[in-house]
Amino acid sequence: MKSVNGKIWRNSASLILLSKRYRDFVSCRSGSVNYDVLLQTRAVSASFPNSVVFPGGVAEPVDENVDWLHHLQSFGYTQNDFNAFHLANTPSTPIFQPDPIKRHISLRITAIRETFEELGVLICSRTHKGKKTQLSADLISDIDIKSWQKKVSSNPEELLNLCKEHKCYPDIWSLHFWSNWLSPVALPKRFDTAFFVAALDNEIPQISNNSEVTDVKWSSPQEILEKNLRKELELYPPQAYELNRLIHFSDIDVLVKYAAERSSSGCELIYPVVVEAKDGKIHVLPGDDLYPLNVNYKEGANILHPEKTILELRENCHMLHRLEITSLKEFKTEFVFRNHHPPDHINMGDKIISVNSTLHKNVK
Template identity: 50%
Template sequence: MKRAIERRWRDSASLIVLAKRNVDAISKSNTDACNYDILLQTRTHNASFSNSVVFPGGVTEEADASDHWLPLFTNFGYTKRDFEALHRPGSPANPIFKDDPVRRHIALRISAIRETFEELGLLICSTEHKNNKPDIWSGILSNVDTKHWQSKISKNPSELFNLCKEYNCYPDIWSLHYWSNWLSPVTLPKRFDTAFYVAAVKDKPANIQSSNEVVKVEWDHPINLLERNTKGEVILHPPQGYELSRFSHITDLGKLISFARNITSQGNELIFPIPIRAKDGYVFLLPGDHLYPANVDYNAQIITKDKTTKELRDTTKTLHRLEIAGSERLIVVHNYTPKNHINMGNQIKSVNITIHQ
């Protein structure tokens, strides 16, 4: 891997927050209906990923990896074994977790929690001792002076630790389950290596206080979001469009969280889209595609092919790619089985994704 050479991106973490849907919103006649919603926000025009619907999150900070956190967790009953459970020995570790996967998972989970609070005022923290923690739900601390602490933490990320000391709580990192890792393609002006985590809250918080970088906050289920996206009602970037497609294959919240808990320490493939400029548009190769290189250069120039996007398909081989041609935006999967993740089967799915070219 050439990640250490000319590194042109920043590490970041994103949190996919799920909550049980109101039973009145689910048709009793439709047993396949999705019974959970996902928390999404729309960024302002001058923020990163402007005017697009994204999961809360942002770049990591040194304070997220501070040694102060470990004694705090220990005070609430967490042990070395709990820390080590975040990454199974022998599991693949993507570059964002290299050198010390356990410590990196701790820091990135704290990043995701901190950024979610900064952006939405939703504080995924707990005051419960480990022995009293519920199996599924993330803790939410609601009795804080949200605007005051949002301002302080935004100016100085280390203030999250001071908040935890004042309210005798800790970031509820064990309720976050590692989901995926995306590295922005070379076509993006700003690039991020992002670890995505999944968490479930028992009740949707009533008072979300978004920052000035967020113009809209909403809850919706993945199937409806994809339908709205196809109609052009919401703008999605590739990670959001792809992950929502994955979520749509598990419509029960309990089963989804159980699946996420099972894969969280096992690791999975780094999703780094590699662009090919075709005659009629672009193909973005994803890991496992038969054209995906064995040795990846994360800063390579765009490849050009004298074929159309459809001509570059070969259904006798493995396909795992995004295609952009004219008004078509497609996820194409054929004969692809992911490592430690949801198998979406063979599909050519329309997803209205936005990609900088």
Template identity: 40%
Template sequence: MLQQMSKFWKEASSVIIVGKISFPKNGIGFPVLNSPNKNAVNIDKIKSERLCAPNFKVLLLKRSSKSSFMPNGYVFPGGNVDVADSSTEWRDLFDEYGFGKYVSGPDIRKFSKINIFESQRKDEISRSVSLRITGIRETFEESGVLLCKSRRAHSLTRPSKWASYLSGHEIQKWQKKVQENASEFISLCRNFECFPDIWSLQEWSNWLTPNDSPKRFNTIFFLVALDQMPTAFSSSSEIDELKWSTPEEVLDYCNKQKVLLPLPQFYELSRLINFDCIEELADFAVQRNSTGSELWMAVRIQTLDGEVFLLPGDDMYPHEPKFAPDSVQKVENTIMEYRRQSHKLHRLERNKEYNTRLIVSNIKPCENHILPYVAPF
């Protein structure tokens, strides 16, 4: 079914990179602002419930005001799938290092779920591999973080929760080349005798842009854990800023109208608040990786005082959502009135002042995943 609808959107891959920090109390990121409004994530309450400060931060980038999609939005690194990401050259490269069996042939997965892996094309390599290559390539293009293993230092005999990455002045010179031509990414790998660390990308979630949006993306999100926070840099004109910040800091800034967060970023950052320890987060991601992810598409409802994004499981979420383009549904209710009509609540509410909050009630976690942290309501 998803294949038939894929003409309405582009496919993309995004990487949620969490990096360990040595001194959790301070570091690069957003300052936490005072005087939270009643609709904001309550940072003080989160802090009081923690036994310790989180020992990790998340890498986010700010899209330029001239960006064609989500201008001024803070997002995780990622971007569109390119045909070069599924080239047979990747199979040859992995073969050289003895890992060809990991990238050849069809994906071994049961398509009991609707997700981005179902939209199989005649790719030359496994789709679960090519989508990871997309995420790694785009991460390098946008942040300069190269999630690759060195030929001289790699080892798969001792699995690690930590991803491998390479850095250096000579590697930085390749960023512009890869931005201009995705095929240059494999040239980079050959030049530095490395290969994408596909094993470190843990499948996390799959989001489809709402059906009323003019530009739509079916995006697979992977989570990657690093044992430190590497320096991030970008030569792209579409990126204004790169930041390592705690999830709380970003959500707090969003609710002060200082940054713009798309729905997937808001939701996934709220999930990460559940973790104080990056080691626990990394272990959790590895454990649930094999479960897979069902595609989620929020359904936007326009209310009298803002908008509501319904998510699967909510009483108001359609039994058979329309993946094809559609108009926004309007209701003659306020956000609160509309909320009171449901028992099972799984939604994001945003009023006209752009105060944003997740509402999750009477919802059970699915796919061995964790529900997001939500402020009391």
């Protein structure tokens, strides 16, 4: 989609891939969990250079190919199974319009395809619908991963050929819709991204990363956030936010059950609106007292409060859901939550969360 000022955002999908942790299962540390998250460091030449992100990428037209429906139906899936992705009469964010069911299917295929292209992890299944009961994801590893990874990276249409040849299908029912973020107008590249959660049960896949990825690690959400605070790695705000959501769950089974139960209910679009204060900027998020009633996602318009500091604007508001970026002397970035009770997702409580973010380097 192109905005009137010539800037473009592209639809994309990102996968929060979890794996049950068997090492250090019993721990007295605060915030300990029994699962790890897969994150990758992007190369300098890639989108979001040098940052740590979840696997994923841009949607391609082939992800909406009707042949995918026919292929999935050959494994016993029906229109009722497709309809389960989105509850009737439930509002959906723009990324799922004009056909929410079609977009839920295609964006899951995008997330699976991009994860395979980047990491060689193929989230596909050979199990007929009538025999598939678990919420966790299946993996296919008994193929020539590197050869197919190269083919799919060169031509996204090859994923369908892979599935036909090896009698498998993208395990889209193991991906649970989690959130939707749209990049701010000021970023040089904009993405409207659907985030999905998927969990692996026992098998830890072998990683075969491509040239866009320089490092891949499994770590607990708390470990990643602690490294971020120590400035050992940088996170963009969506990744930092979602990792802080994940740590509300110590058990992977509880987390996946929650993700599956809320997946078809949708959620609000998280789009930061910039407020310029005396000593920095605030990215207000939906529900914040300063968030505008009408938002122009294409052009954007900063809200000006040059006479007040970030702290003064915080103290004058009752409901806070924002990212504060103090720009005097040194950059200080913090998520601030107060009295924010989202109707469709986790209540983060009243807290201030420090983040080592690359955002201030990119948003003018």
